[in-house]
Amino acid sequence: MIALKGARKRFASTQKNGGTEALRDVSFTIGAGEFVSLLGPSGCGKSTALRLVAGLLEPDGGHVDYPGGKPEIGFVFQEPTLMPWADALTNARLPLDLKGLSRGEADRRATAALARVGLKGFEQAYPRELSGGMKMRVSIARALAAQPKLLLLDEPFAALDEITRNALGDDLLRLWREDGLTVLFVTHNVSESSYLSQRVLVMTPRPGRIVDDIALPTGRDSRLAASTVEAQRIISLALSHAMIAA
Amino acid sequence: MKRALDIALPLAVSALVLGLWEWAVAHWQVPVYVLPAPSAIAAALAENFSSLMEALASTLTVTLEAFVAATVLGVATAIAFSQSRLLERTLYPYAVVLQVTPVVAIAPLILIWVGFERINLALVIIATIVAFFPILAGATLGLKSADFNLIDLTRLYGASRLQTLWRIRLPTALPNLLSGMKTAGGLALIGAVVAEFVAGSGTATGLAWRIVESGNRLEIATLFAALVLLAATGILIFAALSLLERALLRRWHESAIADRS
Numbered sequence: 001m002i003a004l005k006g007a008r009k010r011f012a013s014t015q016k017n018g019g020t021e022a023l024r025d026v027s028f029t030i031g032a033g034e035f036v037s038l039l040g041p042s043g044c045g046k047s048t049a050l051r052l053v054a055g056l057l058e059p060d061g062g063h064v065d066y067p068g069g070k071p072e073i074g075f076v077f078q079e080p081t082l083m084p085w086a087d088a089l090t091n092a093r094l095p096l097d098l099k100g101l102s103r104g105e106a107d108r109r110a111t112a113a114l115a116r117v118g119l120k121g122f123e124q125a126y127p128r129e130l131s132g133g134m135k136m137r138v139s140i141a142r143a144l145a146a147q148p149k150l151l152l153l154d155e156p157f158a159a160l161d162e163i164t165r166n167a168l169g170d171d172l173l174r175l176w177r178e179d180g181l182t183v184l185f186v187t188h189n190v191s192e193s194s195y196l197s198q199r200v201l202v203m204t205p206r207p208g209r210i211v212d213d214i215a216l217p218t219g220r221d222s223r224l225a226a227s228t229v230e231a232q233r234i235i236s237l238a239l240s241h242a243m244i245a246a
Numbered sequence: 247m248k249r250a251l252d253i254a255l256p257l258a259v260s261a262l263v264l265g266l267w268e269w270a271v272a273h274w275q276v277p278v279y280v281l282p283a284p285s286a287i288a289a290a291l292a293e294n295f296s297s298l299m300e301a302l303a304s305t306l307t308v309t310l311e312a313f314v315a316a317t318v319l320g321v322a323t324a325i326a327f328s329q330s331r332l333l334e335r336t337l338y339p340y341a342v343v344l345q346v347t348p349v350v351a352i353a354p355l356i357l358i359w360v361g362f363e364r365i366n367l368a369l370v371i372i373a374t375i376v377a378f379f380p381i382l383a384g385a386t387l388g389l390k391s392a393d394f395n396l397i398d399l400t401r402l403y404g405a406s407r408l409q410t411l412w413r414i415r416l417p418t419a420l421p422n423l424l425s426g427m428k429t430a431g432g433l434a435l436i437g438a439v440v441a442e443f444v445a446g447s448g449t450a451t452g453l454a455w456r457i458v459e460s461g462n463r464l465e466i467a468t469l470f471a472a473l474v475l476l477a478a479t480g481i482l483i484f485a486a487l488s489l490l491e492r493a494l495l496r497r498w499h500e501s502a503i504a505d506r507s
Contacts (some may be wrong), residue, residue, distance in 0.1 A: 056398050056401060075399060077395045081399065083413075083414070083417065084499070085417045085497075085499075095403045097413065098400060098403040098409055099403060100404040126498050127498070128498060146403065171283060203362075231376040
């Protein structure tokens with residue numbers, strides 16, 4: 001569904017040091033229906049790679065290709081990024097409003113999306129009336145409302161407590177299975193990536209390069225399953241190699 | 247209870263001050279042309295009520311017209327700035343020049359250019375210049391404060407500039423804009439008064455002109471009565487804009503929510 005080929009990105013800086021090199025020759029492909037984690041330390045360019053995939057940034061070199069055509073994309077940021085002046089329903093409806101759907105159809109789809117993330121009955125609640133986890137659920141509902149094929153998540157649960165994070169992780173797995181989504185999940189959390197994803201792409205510190213592409217064993221049906229713990233060990237090892245490689 | 251105290255305490259202070267004032271004027275037999283007692287001011291207000299109300303209506307009309315003009319121009323300019331960084335960099339310094347130049351100094355020019363036969367237009371222009379900047383500054387800051395990620399989201403869904411402006415930038419700008427409008431409301435009144443002062447007698451018919459005229463005739467009680475009306479007008483404008491602010495921000499903005507606690 002997505003293919004990055006030798007993607008490079010450098011950000012201009014105010015100092016005269018030629019800017020910051022964020023990504024160096026990043027290549028990977030993600031097939032339809034896969035759940036892939038992009039794992040690396042903070043500031044390694046994971047978010048930049050995600051924005052390249054979304055088309056929010058243009059690479060300085062290399063290509064971002066969508067072999068089957070650019071899919072409908074849903075994007076979830078690290079912060080809930082809601083409109084504080086609008087209730088949950090209006091927030092979830094934003095993509096549909098922007099696409100010019102009729103009010104009734106948009107309301108129907110956004111209400112359904114909120115229900116799928118467990119927020120039935122909270123349609124009229126304003127973001128400030130919701131907990132951190134619930135705000136993130138609204139954010140996910142907004143991404144789902146446009147019925148995306150590709151869901152991009154940028155460390156979406158990093159700011160949440162562990163109980164909420166686990167609950168949202170399980171919900172994400174359920175939505176991925178139900179909708180046959182393709183998911184690219186940016187994280188710096190080894191255990192999160194070991195449980196959620198089928199594949200883990202490991203990045204070095206800046207400038208980010210992909211040094212490992214790990215297919216995880218199947219049967220990781222709980223966070224404490226032996227295969228999940230084994231996956232954690234493999235990922236941790238790869239991550240420490242990546243840190244040395246830099 | 248707290249709400250009642252908010253009203254009762256300032257009222258108690260004003261009753262105390264007015265009482266002391268009344269007593270002091272009587273006790274030291276202060277001449278009425280130096281400092282009239284509150285009762286004399288009230289009497290002057292009652293005596294000249296209809297003419298003072300006419301003057302008030304004139305000043306209020308100039309103030310409101312200037313306020314509306316400043317709001318429309320300020321928001322429109324801020325929107326233009328938000329769409330073009332180049333435009334902002336080119337023109338913002340001139341907005342600052344307009345702001346820092348004392349309006350009293352340019353008012354005579356405006357009166358000459360517009361002409362004394364169109365005195366009300368000249369007054370409105372002068373008051374608009376005074377009220378314009380806080381709205382421009384508030385709206386410009388607000389439009390720029392939009393969450394980058396929300397803007398990215400609108401790009402992801404292929405939104406037009408107009409959609410992004412309407413759905414994200416303008417609502418984000420609302421608190422700053424309203425705060426600028428509260429400042430501008432008071433400034434429009436000040437601008438109207440200054441403009442009337444500069445225009446002088448024989449042309450203007452507002453409260454400021456009544457103050458000048460009463461001063462010249464040593465009708466100090468009438469002067470105070472006009473002053474009281476001006477202050478009351480200023481308070482009313484501020485209160486109305488605060489109400490508007492509260493109504494618009496009540497559900498979501500921290501500033502309005504903190505008020506309720």
